Amino acid sequence: MNKSPLNISHKPTVASAVPRRLTIRRLNTAILTAAVFAVGISGCSQPEPIERNTAEYKLVTADDANEDIGTYIIPQDTSILDEPNADSILYGKRLLNETKRLLPDNVGASMNCNSCHIAQGKIPLGDPYINSFNNYPKFMPRSGKELDLTARINGCFQRSMNGKVLERESPEMIAMLDYMEWLAQNTPKAQKVDINNAGKVDESLVGDPVHGEKIYHAQCATCHGDNGEGIKDSRGDIVFPPLWGDESFNIGAGMARTYKAAAFVKYNMPMGIQTQGLWGHGNVLSDQDAVDVAEFFTHMPRPDFAGKVNDFPSGKKPKDVRY
Structure with a gap:
């Protein structure tokens, strides 16, 4: 393996842009420019980002995350226009961002992909897409087999979207794959960006749904509704996604699991409270509060998923799986 320093970057298109180095280990004390990332809060129908400063992350070998071999810089979206398949990347x-509106036959829930992938998949701890193109194929315990990225995306359509799969060679699937490949910025397969997909919460904690309901109404209901119904705009497009009910993700989705949902909530919600860092980029609730509110909303009524009978064939089912 070539372990020489490797820079993978696009130069910022704004003359005043000055990338600032970040490492995941210092994320909680770093201040990022909100203008780059404000498009990715929760499940909003997201506007175009204002591109100013961007952020750097360490590039490391895939087998040794402590070996720093170069730098990855989050690309500015204007650089998509330099790509030979720019139309497909932009479509992806x-x-x-607009999955429900553009693919109504495949999306049963009132959800967009970026309801759970913050800032178009560019934010640490917010389920970023940055390493997705290189991470697959990989073995998935839930299915008990190796899945490629196409199958992983279709799993989200079936579960998080409570919908139907896309044809593997459809222009829509290819476009989403092209966007994720572009976001990887030619990072070699044997290397990865040192960025965490999700935070952690203490899974020894027992959730209290009664307390969690109080937290929900104090911190979450303004955006997600008193009855978990979410908010749509006057055209019927999603502003904030529903957290339970017929239009929410189904029971087979990862977000229907208490501890997975708690980690997402702790590090990404609620909105509009931080005075430093990303707009609404979490770290407001304690682990216990996050587990409590997740225990509340994950156990509210939601669509079933018939395919759940085939999950975890090894029998090693995580304790927060509801079926």
Whole structure:
């Protein structure tokens, strides 16, 4: 393996842009420019980002995350226009932001892909897409087999979207794959960006749904509704996704699991409270509060998923799986 320093970057297109180095280990004390990332809060129908400063992350070998071999810089979206498949990449970007509106036959829930992938998949701890293109194929315990990225995306359509799979060679699937490949910025397969997909919460904690309901109404209901119904705009497009009910993700989705949902909530919600860092980029609730509110909303009524009978064939089912 070539372990020489490797820079993978696009130069910022704004003359005043000055990338600032970040490492995941110092994330909680770093201040990022909100203008780059404000498009990715929760499940909003996201506007185009204002591109100013961007952020750097360490590039490391896939087998030794402590070996720093170079730098990855989050690319500015204007650089998509330099790519030979720019139309497909831009279409993929739109599909991830506006999934329900653009693919109504495949999306049963009132959800967009970026309801759970913050800032178009560019934010640490917010389920970023940055390493997705290189991470697959990989073995998935839930299915008990190796899945490629196409199958992983279709799993989200079936579960998080409570919908139907896309044809593997459809222009829509190819466009989403093209966006994720572009976001990887030619990072070699044997290397990865040192960025965490999700935070952690103490899984020894027992959730209290009664307390969690109080937290929900104090911190979450303004955006997600008193009855978990979410908010739509006057055209019927999603502003904030529903957290339970017929239009929410189904029971087979990862977000229907208490501890997975708690980690997402702790590090990404609620909105509009932080005075430093990303707009609404979490770290407001304690682990216990996050587990409590997740225990509340994950156990509220939601669509079933018939395919759940085939999950975890090894029998090693995580304790927060509801079926």
